[in-house]
Amino acid sequence: MTGVIIICALYFGRAVMIPIILAILLSFLLAPFVEFLRRLRFGQVPSVIVAVVIALSVLTAVGALIGAQVAQLAGDLPKYQVAVERKIDSVQRLTVGRADEFLGRASRALKRISPAREQEPKNEDNPAASPIDQPMPVEVHEPSPSPLELAQRFLSPVISPLETTGIVLVVAVFILLQREDLRDRLIRLFGSRDLHRATTAMDEAARRLSRYFLAQLGINMGVGIVISVGLAIIGVPGALLFGVMTALLRFVPYVGTWIAAIIAVVFAAAVGPGWSMLVWTLVLFGVTDVLVGQVIEPLLYGHSTGLSPFAVIVAAIFWSWIWGPVGLVLSTPLTLCLVILGRHVDRLEFLDVLFGDRPALTPAENFYQRLLANDPDEALVQAETLLKERALIAYYDEVALEGLRFAHNDVLRGVVTANQLRRINESALDIIEGLEETADTIVDVKDREELPASFDSPDDFPVPSETPPSRFDASQEGHTASVLCIAGRGELDDLAATIAVQLFRKHGLHADLAGYDRFSRGRFGEVDLSGVSIICVVSFDAAESPPYLRNLLRRLHQRAPSAELIVGLVVPESALQGETLVRTSSAAVSFRELVEACVAAARRQSTDGVPWAGLHEFEGEAALNGPPGETREGVPELRNA
Structure with missing residues (x-):
């Protein structure tokens, strides 16, 4: 309503x-x-x-x-x-003339087939032949307008x-x-309860619109000058008029230039002695639009206008229906104001989602959605795009880890079925395997400066990712650094541990993966931890600190008191930060912290010169799933990272 x-x-x-x-x-x-x-x-x-x-x-x-x-x-x-x-005449011969010729041939063919009708004689009994009933011509003459009406008729336009x-x-x-006074009054009217948000929204709208109009006006004037000069060289009459028309219509995104081009091309086709003027006019508009749209505008304020292409078209249709040609020109700035309003007003956030050009889902949400849809190929394409501007470990932390946390929360809520859980595990393993050959190197991303008319706020720009953790080189350190990575009992802990093992190996550590079943209460006595120096326990349950995980850490500390015990993935407010962590060397919130902690532990132990010889019993497929054939219900057998 x-x-x-x-x-x-x-x-x-x-x-x-x-x-x-x-x-x-x-x-x-x-x-x-x-x-x-x-x-x-x-x-x-x-x-x-x-x-x-x-x-x-x-x-x-x-x-x-x-x-x-x-x-x-x-x-x-x-x-x-x-x-x-x-x-x-030429167009008529090519269109209407051909049609008349075709219809004439068809008519003659029908006459030869159908019998001839006898013409009715004109006599007194035929009403059509009577001149009495013929219509009389009637002419309507308007009275001559007065001088006042003439003046009104010519001056009103x-x-x-x-x-x-x-x-x-x-x-x-x-x-x-009174710009400052009006701003204060609007803030008092709409945003007195949140001065920060209201001020930010108004400043952002004023800055973006002002820069947009300045940059767009400069580009449109340049395009108008180029079109005018080009049409004058081609010989099209009224070159200045078409240049001004192009400059004005370019305020209508995507289609404005081609509206002016259609008018100019039709006029060139009409007045030109041949067809060359039409062709050159079309080439001029096409080359100019491609150069401006693909080269000049991206250099000045990026490819984006802050609005999705769908929003631009819908806005042009809506505002032109409401306000006519003026609304067509104003459609982009008006819709942009609505999008900015939606970014700062919670109840109007749907405007930013519908019309803004920012992705509707975050990379982590998109990652999780692709896992649910069992579409690892698209997730890998997304990963390759993101890895152009960030290191592999940053991708795992910012995208994969957050996406798996979404999945973990849904598992705890009981909304993930067994089939969905199987698809999540299979798709995630395919993604991890697809990134096996990707090195965790520093990605050089240049800082993007604030551009004259960009609609993107600085927070939207890709920021250069942090430097990956330093790599542990065993040949130089004089030690074969090995990590025993134990997955928790959670449904997705094996995936997190698999990612951790992959990152450990990329940073020069010899890492092996073991499932929780090998370290359960009934089978813990079978495990030989003598000589184990670095143990990493990875579980999403570390945030809640369940009893089984606390018991596992206590048993590991008792059986291997000299080993470096590292726990992840902990959240800052986790209960593991309390009494249980006293028995651990460190706790990690992210994969980066896990790798840094393990590399630091390996460096501390590098002076011993004693390689870890007790890991061979955890190597191979048994390290992942326990005894052959024993797998967790609903979870596929994990592959060695």
């Missing part, structure tokens, strides 16, 4: 809303120039007056140029009449734009003069 009321208000109040919106957008465009004049010590009022006078002069010059070009084309149309008639321009300029002057 509220949406219907808002749409009705926009539609029926367009006569009032359009000048106000144009004035607000004009103030965004002039605000940087006013600030520049104020820095030159012009003062507030003189700066605003100078900026508005310059804007009025530019608008007047553009209007005069358009009027002069239209008048010139109207006066020169008789010169092109012969060419236009010749093109029309001119007075209406002048009236709108005057209102826009007056409102823009007051907005620029």
Whole structure:
């Protein structure tokens, strides 16, 4: 109901809303120039007056140029009449003429097949032949208009734009003069309960819109100049008019340039003596649009406009339906304001989700969704894209670990079925195996500067990932560093342990994986931990610290008191940070901390010169699943990382 009321208000109040919106957008465009004049010590009022006078002069010059070009084309149309008639005849011969010829042949063929009808004689009994019933021609003559009606008829098309321009300029002057006061009033009206959020939203909207209009205006003027010069060289009449038209229509994303191109191409096809003018005009618009869209605009403010392509098209259709051609030009900035509002107002977040260009799902959420859908191929494609700007261990921490935590929470809630759990394990193992050959190296990502008209906030930019942990080189350290990685009892702990083992090996450690079943209470006595120096327990249950995990850590500490005992994946508020961690060497929240802790432990032990010889009994498939054929219900047999 509220949406219907808002749409009705926009539609029926367009006569009032359009000048106000144009004035607000004009103030965004002039605000940087006013600030520049104020820095030159012009003062507030003189700066605003100078900026508005310059804007009025530019608008007047553009209007005069358009009027002069239209008048010139109207006066020169008789010169092109012969060419236009010749093109029309040519088109008719190719279309209508061919159709008439085809229909004539069909008609003659039907006459030969069907018998001839006898023509009815014209006599007194035939009503059609009687001249009495023939219709009489009637002519309607309007009275001659009065001088006042003539003046109103010719001046109304001119007075209406002048009236709108005057209102826009007056409102823009007051907005620029009282910009701070209006900002404070809006904050008081809408955001007094959260001054930080309201101020951030308004500053972001003002900054982005202002930079967008400045950059877009500069690009559009350049495109208009190129089109004008190119059409003049080609010989198209009214080159300046089409250049101005292209510059204005380019404010409509994606289709604005081609609307102007269609008009220019049709005109070139009509007035040109041949078809070469049409071809060269089409080539000019195509090359210009490709260069600007694929080279110049990305260099200035990136590929994105802050809006999804679908949102731009829908916004253009909606605003043009509400406000006509003016709405078509204003569709992008108006929709952008709604998107910015949705980013800072919780109840309007759906606007950012529907119309914004930011991904609807985070990389971690997308990772988990691909696991549920049993689509590891797409997850690997995503991983390859993310690994271009971050190290492998950062990908595992920021994407895979967070995605597996989503899955772990759903498992605890009991919403994951056995088949879904099997698919999650299989897909995750495929992803881990697909990243086996990827080195955990430093990725050089250049800092992206804030661009003139970018719609992305600095928080959206890819930040260079942190340097991966230093690699342990066994040949230089003089020690064969080995880690026994024990997975917890949780449904997804084997996956986390498999990732940890892969990272350990990439950093020069000899790592082996063992399932929890080998260290359960009934089988713990069979395990020989003599000579074990580094033990890493990996489990998502470390966050809740269940009794089985505390008992496992206590048994490991009792059987291997001299071993380095490292626990992950702990959360800062975990109960393991208390009494149980006294018996451990360190606790890790992420894979990075796990690797750093193990590398540090290996470096501390590198002076011993004694390799770990007790790991052979955990190697192979038995280390992963216990005795042959023994697997956990609902979990596939894990492969050695």
